[in-house]
Amino acid sequence: MFNDDGNFIMQWGTVGKNDGQFMNPTDILVDPQGLVYVVDSGNDRIQKFDGNGKFISKWGDSGSGDGQFDRPGGIAIDSSGFIYVSDIGNNRIQKFTANGQFVTKWGSSGSGDGQFNGPMGLTVDPSGYVYVVDIGNKRVQVFAPSNQTTANP
Numbered sequence: 001m002f003n004d005d006g007n008f009i010m011q012w013g014t015v016g017k018n019d020g021q022f023m024n025p026t027d028i029l030v031d032p033q034g035l036v037y038v039v040d041s042g043n044d045r046i047q048k049f050d051g052n053g054k055f056i057s058k059w060g061d062s063g064s065g066d067g068q069f070d071r072p073g074g075i076a077i078d079s080s081g082f083i084y085v086s087d088i089g090n091n092r093i094q095k096f097t098a099n100g101q102f103v104t105k106w107g108s109s110g111s112g113d114g115q116f117n118g119p120m121g122l123t124v125d126p127s128g129y130v131y132v133v134d135i136g137n138k139r140v141q142v143f144a145p146s147n148q149t150t151a152n153p
Helices: none
Strands: 025-030 036-040 045-049 055-059 072-077 083-087 092-096 102-106 119-124 130-134 139-143 149-151
Touching: 036 072, 045 072, 083 119, 092 119
Parallel strands: 025 072, 072 119
Antiparallel strands: 025 036, 036 045, 045 055, 072 083, 083 092, 092 102, 119 130, 130 139, 139 149
């Protein structure tokens, strides 16, 4: 963590599988309340911390079921506080509550609209549209708040 002048303030985490440890963290999100979510890709989970790095909770494990991951990559939040996670190995996006409760998912392997080949980075605009970087298909897909494909630039 750094201040506005770029001076080092603090750090947290070590290598491992326990709470507060990481194996290949790939993205980070700070919500409006200052809570920090870290995509712990190597452990197939999301970890949640307070603004001082104190562990709060985690969710996810390895697999292809609801709430499971195969190399989670990116994370984003919408204006209602829902958390979106790109699930690279399962070629899908999953949506969760801020406490990690699974809400829905979409996507499958392929190159058609709504399909992915390695979804990585993602963001949500103020209107709720979800933008997903589909690295293997070399494109960005945009999904309406109802999770329907609206654009395929």
